[in-house]
Amino acid sequence: xxxxxxxxxxxxxxxxxPVGAAxxxxxxxxxxxxxxxxxxxxxxGQASVAVEGIGSLGTRGEQKPVPIASLTKVMTxxxxxxxxxxxxxxxxxxxxxxxxxADESYSSVETTAPVLAGxxxxxxxxxELMMVPSGNNIARLLARWEAGQERAFVAKMNRAAAGLxxxxxxxxxxxxxEASTRSTSDDQLRLARAAMKDxxxxxxVATASVTAPGTGATFRNTNRLLGHDGxxxxxxxxxxxxxxxxxxAATQRIAGTTRLVVGVVLHQRAGTTPAEGSAAAHEAGRALxxxxxxxxxxxxxxxxxxxxx
Numbered sequence: 426x427x428x429x430x431x432x433x434x435x436x437x438x439x440x441x442x443p444v445g446a447a448x449x450x451x452x453x454x455x456x457x458x459x460x461x462x463x464x465x466x467x468x469x470g471q472a473s474v475a476v477e478g479i480g481s482l483g484t485r486g487e488q489k490p491v492p493i494a495s496l497t498k499v500m501t502x503x504x505x506x507x508x509x510x511x512x513x514x515x516x517x518x519x520x521x522x523x524x525x526x527a528d529e530s531y532s533s534v535e536t537t538a539p540v541l542a543g544x545x546x547x548x549x550x551x552x553e554l555m556m557v558p559s560g561n562n563i564a565r566l567l568a569r570w571e572a573g574q575e576r577a578f579v580a581k582m583n584r585a586a587a588g589l590x591x592x593x594x595x596x597x598x599x600x601x602x603e604a605s606t607r608s609t610s611d612d613q614l615r616l617a618r619a620a621m622k623d624x625x626x627x628x629x630v631a632t633a634s635v636t637a638p639g640t641g642a643t644f645r646n647t648n649r650l651l652g653h654d655g656x657x658x659x660x661x662x663x664x665x666x667x668x669x670x671x672x673x674a675a676t677q678r679i680a681g682t683t684r685l686v687v688g689v690v691l692h693q694r695a696g697t698t699p700a701e702g703s704a705a706a707h708e709a710g711r712a713l714x715x716x717x718x719x720x721x722x723x724x725x726x727x728x729x730x731x732x733x734x
Contacts, residue, residue, distance in 0.1 A: 458725050459481065462720055462721065462724050466485040467486075467693060467705075469692065469694070470610075470692030470709075471487070472610055475686075479725070484610060486691075489593075490607035490608055492695075493601065493606060493613065493691060496608070496691075498662075499616055499672060501578075503619065503620045504571070505552065506623055507585065509571065510625075511625045513625060516549050517552075517625075519545050519546075519548075520546050520548055522542055525562075525566075526542070535600075538562065540554075540566070544638070550635070551566065553635040557629075557632050557634065557647070558647060568599040578599055591612035591616060593608060593611070601664070602664075604666040604667065610689040621685065627674075630657075630658030630659050631657045634646065650710055654715055655675040655676045659674050661706070663702045665697070667702070668692045668702035669690075669693035669694055669701070669704065669705045670702075671689070672687075672689045677717070680725075688713055
């Protein structure tokens with residue numbers, strides 16, 4: 426498997442097994458180099474990391490389904506883009522905001538993004554408003570637009586999860602507000618890797634800020650790692666029952682080839698405040714990313730695989 430260049434980023438392509446890979450009991454490729462890496466895995470929750478073209482760097486924590494909060498929106502975006510593919514740089518379909526999404530634009534109990542009832546928005550702008558500031562009302566609007574009703578869209582999410590082999594995942598809503606939406610770090614890693622193959626998805630999750638048309642409100646990306654240490658996306662999610670959750674994607678140059686490194690950290694400081702959980706998830710993700718960037722090339726050399734040049 427190699428990374429191929431495309432507008433907006435890198436994606437996995439080609440066949441064959443990852444370099445030097447073995448296969449564990451779940452069928453996931455596990456790279457021998459993982460044995461020579463001392464990764465700073467979080468002390469709590471779950472975490473999984475993989476490098477495209479090299480394999481899994483491991484999983485820590487019991488893979489028991491836990492609430493994932495707004496990581497749910499990765500699947501929401503994935504299903505939307507599967508049903509309504511977009512070209513890079515194109516606005517996508519036209520979507521009219523309904524009254525419900527406008528009424529839900531401002532909330533003291535969930536993250537939202539403002540839209541105006543009756544106004545037409547592009548598919549791309551709504552995906553940005555869903556993924557960048559994590560607008561729950563936008564996720565629900567897109568679900569109603571795509572499937573007619575939210576329940577029908579949730580069914581599509583669960584079918585997509587099954588198709589990706591996410592056997593420990595259950596979606597019960599489209600935004601992540603429901604603590605009954607549960608998954609594992611391994612399953613969310615499968616989804617993140619699949620979603621990052623879409624160049625439009627990659628561009629959206631790499632967006633630093635977005636403005637809501639007609640309101641003047643501008644929102645910064647909730648992923649505080651974005652733009653640092655090679656990070657090019659993905660998604661945050663936090664709530665009291667879910668704790669802090671973070672899916673991240675970064676690029677790293679190894680032996681002249683740009684590799685995509687994808688990781689997921691779940692259930693950090695669950696039961697505390699969303700802010701505390703989010704901070705812990707960002708810190709856990711940052712620690713993994715910086716260690717991988719510093720140590721992976723030399724570890725590959727020691728393991729007899731690809732290394733520094």
